[in-house]
């Protein structure tokens with residue numbers, strides 16, 4: 001139900017956007033993420049973008065974890 | 074995300090923590106956990122139990138009967154998400170209503186409801202909407218668009234539910250817990266819990282603020298988790314770490330998609346279109362402020378106002394323990410009907426129908442390994 005998949009914005013057009021995920025293109029609604037721009041990765045749910053993906057922040061969490069890992073071993 | 078060595082280390086670390094029971098309150102987590110076989114590799118100290126995370130499963134029987142009655146109304150074209158079609162009401166499901174001639178359509182995106190209404194000017198299109206905070210803002214956007222386009226032949230049957238109020242109810246804050254089958258072993262009480270695996274996509278919308286009461290009032294930690302096996306592993310390790318350090322806070326293990334403050338635009342959309350109302354949850358009962366209804370300004374789009382149907386309150390299917398399963402008091406195999414009278418091919422309760430239901434997930438992925 002709340003299944004959501006990441007996709008890359010390739011075109012913006014008013015309240016719509018064209019996104020691509022593993023080679024497949026789809027038109028989606030951007031009502032919940034009006035400020036997202038071409039090139040951004042977004043999370044899709046039922047034809048709407050619901051959140052901006054942020055890989056850098058994700059990396060930070062992991063780096064933090066690896067630090068603890070190293071310190072404690 | 075993790076190397077096999079790192080995974081090993083996380084699991085060992087978790088094993089050294091205190092014995093803990095964590096609840097997941099998202100159907101997508103339930104499925105991810107079952108499918109990945111995570112429970113088999115977790116140390117015996119860490120136990121996972123499912124909560125009321127499947128929107129279809131928590132929908133009250135009376136509401137399902139209302140939807141079916143609506144589908145049978147003259148001129149109505151009822152559209153909804155796929156999982157709703159097979160849920161049994163008192164007399165059949167929406168799928169059966171369709172077989173009997175009702176016009177029931179399955180939509181991938183609620184936005185298609187606008188097109189459907191446009192293409193069928195002489196008909197009344199009704200969108201039946203279920204879901205938690207992840208889905209509600211989408212519906213809010215569609216309602217606003219319907220109002221902007223003045224699409225007069227479209228209305229919405231809103232059965233949305235909100236997670237923070239029901240989590241409070243589960244923890245015993247509210248006098249709910251009605252309508253259970255007294256012949257079942259555990260029909261009362263609250264599950265014993267040590268923390269929550271927080272729903273990633275609900276938190277992508279709401280942020281973590283609305284859930285801080287878990288730590289402040291109940292001393293229960295929560296960690297927002299993504300949906301890969303490694304995401305869940307990381308979140309469980311963080312929960313164990315909080316418990317070991319005597320902390321009970323909201324942490325995020327899914328920073329790829331979740332910010333502390335959530336998605337403000339989505340929150341404002343929800344706020345503008347909906348107001349919180351009392352809602353009835355299957356097996357849990359009536360919980361104040363745990364549902365949504367359209368605000369006055371959008372009442373022209375409210376299917377309950379447009380079609381004032383009288384549907385009797387309905388008991389849950391006899392013998393079905395969905396209520397107890399949804400509250401984390403019983404695990405699916407503890408239901409006497411599980412795998413016998415109740416299977417995905419001939420489901421008795423909604424928890425076996427929805428692909429996200431705990432019973433369906435348990436039947437599909439965990440049955441053989443018991």
Ligand code: SF4
Nearest residue numbers: 394395408415422432
């Ligand atoms: S196994 Fe079937 S009857 Fe039992 S609780 Fe689950 S859905 Fe209900």
